[in-house]
Amino acid sequence: MRESYCIICGEEREGVEVKEDRVLSALRWFNRTILRIPPRNNSIVVCKSCYPTYKKQRKKYLGRQRTYLVLGFLFVLFGAIIAKTVVSIVVGLGLMVFLYLLSLLSYTPELKDISPKPAKGLSNPPPALKRRRKAK
Numbered sequence: 001m002r003e004s005y006c007i008i009c010g011e012e013r014e015g016v017e018v019k020e021d022r023v024l025s026a027l028r029w030f031n032r033t034i035l036r037i038p039p040r041n042n043s044i045v046v047c048k049s050c051y052p053t054y055k056k057q058r059k060k061y062l063g064r065q066r067t068y069l070v071l072g073f074l075f076v077l078f079g080a081i082i083a084k085t086v087v088s089i090v091v092g093l094g095l096m097v098f099l100y101l102l103s104l105l106s107y108t109p110e111l112k113d114i115s116p117k118p119a120k121g122l123s124n125p126p127p128a129l130k131r132r133r134k135a136k
C-alpha cells in the first residue's frame with residue numbers, strides 16, 4: 001500500500017487525496033529533473049483534523065492569486081495604454097508572471113471531489129452530476 005502524508009501537518013495519515021494538477025506535476029518535474037530527487041511513491045492527502053485549516057489556506061491562496069493576477073493585468077494594461085511601448089508591455093507581462101509565481105508560495109492544491117453536499121448557491125447541480133451521484 002502507498003503511504004499517504006498530510007500536506008498540512010506532515011504526518012503519515014489517512015485522508016482525502018489531493019488532486020494532481022499542473023502546478024503539482026510541474027513541481028514533481030522540477031524535483032526530478034532539476035533537483036534530481038527520486039520520486040517517492042506516496043500520495044499526499046489532507047487528514048480529517050487538518051481539513052478546516054486546509055479550507056482556510058485554500059481560500060487565502062485563491063484570493064491571493066486573484067489579486068496578483070488582477071494587479072499583473074493592470075500592469076500590462078498600463079504598459080499598453082499609457083506607456084505605449086513594447087518594452088513596457090513586456091515588463092508588464094514579466095511582472096504578471098512574477099506575481100503569479102509569488103502567489104504559488106502559498107500554493108494549496110485542490111482536493112479530489114469528496115463533499116456530497118453542494119456548495120452554497122449550487123443547489124441545482126448539472127444533470128450529469130446528479131446522475132453520477134445517484135449511481136453511487
Ligand SMILES: [Zn+2]
Nearest residue numbers: 006009047050
Ligand atoms: Zn494533518
